[in-house]
Amino acid sequence: MQGAPVLLVIGIHREELAFGRAVAKGLDPQQIQVLTVPEGLSGRRPLPDQSFNYQTLHRALYQQLLPYVLGHHSVLLDLHSGCDTAGPSADLICAGAGWRDALEQEIDRRPDFHKQDVRIVPLGIESEFPHAHTVIPKKIWHNPRFTYLGLEVYLPETVDGQNAGRDLAKSLVMLVAELATRPLADST
């Protein structure tokens, strides 16, 4: 591996790119390299008759990330945002139990995280996150050569709330970067 352990991808969904840029600003490039998708897809849910197209485009876009990750980074961190009037809150989505346990432990132990605001969501066959499960190719979320982590941050509409959401996202990105330098039990 060369370079930063973590590749942070922003802008997979174009409506979320501005938030991604705000989160990416000022990160340490030794720890986190940022990949901006300049022309992402729409993150809005497709109409039923467009759903095949929506999935195909997502799969193709995620597929294109592979050469950026393989041999360069051990973690692919895929940032998204959504809305939550009671937020900010966040979901961290990962197929690897070792990673989920480590994240859970750290979030429990650190006073700067409100435990109730961050959910660790398993990704896999029995996923609670069927959306990602259908649009992200398995080669991305289940690859022996790197760990995929989805980070979805839910933002309220107020300016203060959005700033708090950005700060929450930044803290979680930095936590992932810190954990990426430690040996974990598994990468499955």
Ligand SMILES: [Zn+2]
């Ligand atoms: Zn998104």
